[in-house]
Amino acid sequence: MVERRPALGVLAHAILLLGVLVVAFPLYIAFVASTHTAEEIVQVPMPMLPGPHLIENYHDALVGGGKGAGSTASVGRMMFVSLVTALVIAFGKIAISLLSAFAIVYFRFPFRTFFFWAIFITLMLPVEVRILPTYKVIADLHMLNSFAGLTVPLIASATATFLFRQFFLTVPDELVEAARIDGAGPMRFFMDVLIPLSKTSMAALFVIQFIYGWNQYLWPLLVTTEENMYPVVIGIKRMIAGGDSQNQWNLVMATAVLAMIPPALVVILMQRWFVKGLVDTEK
């Protein structure tokens, strides 16, 4: 701060607090709704303070089999599907991007530039612009309703490849020479030198890609038709059907809170890497 202006300081805190409250309000409402019975919520206006049914509602949501008009599948299973999907996507993206960046930076081979640009162009082909034909490929490969169908098509990553390429270019050449003198081959160099050096970038990418994987919606909407393969983000949408009074909003909101916890935890606990990841992946 340049000068003392107590009034402005108070105003700053007031505005930030207001911002925090507005941002947190939907979460608060969801939490409150998840602690009441379905009947209490459809009373207008719904209660604004938490009620006594927290454990019961979360238990019912996790186990499934409620009496709502929409899907009543087990949220526990959905969380498991989401977790596996997000982890496979995050680790898969990091792994194959490390390998291709290593090939592009440390080797000379025909069509190297061609591959580089081919990976680059995938930036311009998000799932949203090629939904139908991609769906058809998955259907032809019999990958509908499988973890492979949920994850493999999303594992290619131009941004991660770039990030690692940029990083590898800053690694001093002397390290390669030293490794060679010590008789290490390329894979040994990759495993023992490059991977340990890339740890921070990997952590940063992990945060971003885990959230990306967990929050996928359009793609799982297309490739999953069976309840036991729904990720939680799809499951919650399927729980809402018909009019407001037929939905078990308490369970829907409990599911929403459950679905937000893992990615929010990753962001909050890995905040330093999260910020680095955001800044790096947009370069």
Add this chain to the structure above:
Amino acid sequence: MAAEKRVVFRSGWLPWALLAPQALIIAVFFFWPAGQAVLQSMQQSDAFGTSVEWVGFANFATLLHDETYLASFSTTAVFSILVAVLGIGLSLVLAVFADRVVRGTTFYRTLLVWPYAVAPAIAGVLWLFMFSPSIGVIAYALRHLGINWDHLLDSRQAMALIVMAAVWKQISYNFLFFVAGLQSIPKSLIEAAAIDGARPWRRFWSIQFPLLSPTTFFLLVINVVYAFFDTFGIVDAATQGGPGKATSILVYKVYFDGFKALDLGGSAAQSVVLMLIVVALTVLQFRFVEKKVNY
């Protein structure tokens, strides 16, 4: 590719093996389907795929004369402008005040960034629940203020609902970039202006705001991309494109026409138009990145 390594490894087969997984995935799941989309956009087939006819650019011509498609274009334009302007404006205000605060920065930042982690579809569900005409708390409060909220009937309210959910989710991202941008402005500039008698308001408009313009422009592009492509979940969860087609943005329409209405040629033509939009936005983004380096 500009930069090159001076020292490299020699191997005939290893680089190919390393590239194979990525190359295979992008070939099968990116380039093949994208090529199919371009092909199908010039074909006309019935819903069962029994007959396929080559029609050239007829699908595009139909598209450009289709009132609902043009309407979807302007819906998307209105939606992305509102999301970008509101999202950037609100997060700039928060970032400028967060920059002034000495204590509690981490506290505010943590509480402002978490919506980034919320899935668009979940954001849609949360806002739908608060604004539900029959049971929503905010709809109830608005009724007491004399506003009859029913986004199931009123198309402008439906648009407002998805804009609010989309902005709410995106503020954290913009906020982080503005905070970083403000921190990179040299303190000496601000101090010099203060010594010359410039008050905070004046300092903001003549120093901080102009120096933030690269960040603002970058965020503008990112927010438009976000509004175009990443808000499908919000729309599908909150309004399903309704009432009528009032919130049917381009990405929602591609999905709806392809999977619900089974108009393969038309949906493919829309995909190709979307690809062109992504290419244009990516070029814009990269030209800007070059500018930032020179800046």
